[in-house]
Amino acid sequence: MKNVPIIGIGGTIRNIAKISRKKNNYPIDNLHNYQISIDEVFEIYNMTKVKDSGERKKIKGLSKERADIFLGAAGAVVTLFEFLELRDLYVSGCGLREGIIYEYILQNNTPLNSVLDFSINNHMLNYEMDINHAKQVWKLTQSLYNDLKSILNIDDDYNKILKTAALLHDSGIRISYYDHHAHSFYIIANSKINGLSHKEQLMAAYIAALHRKNDFKIDLNKYEKIITERDLEIIQKLAILLRICENLDSGANSNIINIFCSIEYITVTISIESKADSPLEISQCLDCAPAFEKITGKKLIIQ
Known part of the structure; x- marks a missing residue:
């Protein structure tokens, strides 16, 4: 499992990506396939963990609704990176809803050729x-x-x-x-x-x-x-x-x-x-x- 990328879905992953995008002045708004290095994930986590909930609400890219729960979820992501010795995080713009739709459309469970x-x-x-x-x-x-x-x-x-x-x-x-x-x-x-x-x-x-x-x-x-x-x-x-x-x-x-x-x-x-x-x-x-x-x-x- 060493040095392989991880694909992340859900609100916590998207917020990590949004913080990264704002910090780096990234020119494309599309989060799907946005790539973040392990070093930057750790940097974002270390930056947020020293702030209280009110201060986290001021972080560019972080949803105010997630300010109080973001730290714990981001900590879980960081722990996963450390445990599996992962290299990069790729953000998926799709989630469980899309998975359910694809499962319904592809009822024979045959993977797409392309x-x-x-x-x-x-x-x-x-x-x-x-x-x-x-x-x-x-x-x-x-x-x-x-x-x-x-x-x-x-x-x-x-x-x-x-x-x-x-x-x-x-x-x-x-x-x-x-x-x-x-x-x-x-x-x-x-x-x-x-x-x-x-x-x-x-x-x-x-x-x-x-x-x-x-x-x-x-x-x-x-x-x-x-x-x-x-x-x-x-x-x-x-x-x-x-x-x-x-x-x-x-x-x-x-x-x-x-x-x-x-x-x-x-x-x-x-x-x-x-x-x-x-x-x-x-x-x-x-x-x-x-x-x-x-x-x-x-x-x-x-x-």
Whole structure:
């Protein structure tokens, strides 16, 4: 059991997280998947145990209704950490009520194959998205990602980040079509998406926000506790793939069946297999060519 994380639910855990978030000026309000180190849990406990109930009510992040009972409950959490020699605390935004609901829905008790896929599908339904278009864009983006990994210099696997961005890139249309990329950013960044860390969720939100043009500002100062300069590079690289593939299904009719990439010394050629002629899709994709060349150092050819 040593050095494994613990997942916490309930009011005490959430209040520990809220105190931590206020103390660290954390930029995301979503508590689900918020991570706290053992050192910070101990720090919060030691800070609260020297205060009386009235003083604890003034602690930022701590619910006034829990001020009188928080210390004992937090002490139990600290004791558990010490006894099991745990490393990190992850906060779950779900509780017993959600467990009962899932138990009812999944009456055969079969675990979900993918918590992330289940969560994304729920969001697509909730925001009344064009699911066929979203899945087509993801299919093309995944193909492009797999073919171009070698020139993007991406070492880690960003598949689930890119998948989230591709499938939810149009979620903002539920608010307004105009500037829907900006609305999509807010929705993805602030929703409870199971299966993603806050960093992964924020990266997916930025990738989705850049699916139309390259003019959505990435605020590194605001999110410096979560993403790095290197993450920004990855976001730009993955966003250009999504932008190309969004244009390949600009008619939302799945006209493009498959794409195939050929990487040469100074060029990348994307060959298209389509149901019908696709001059509009090709023309719109070529609008991405300058940004693609800037990112990859290679000219984009689409045929």
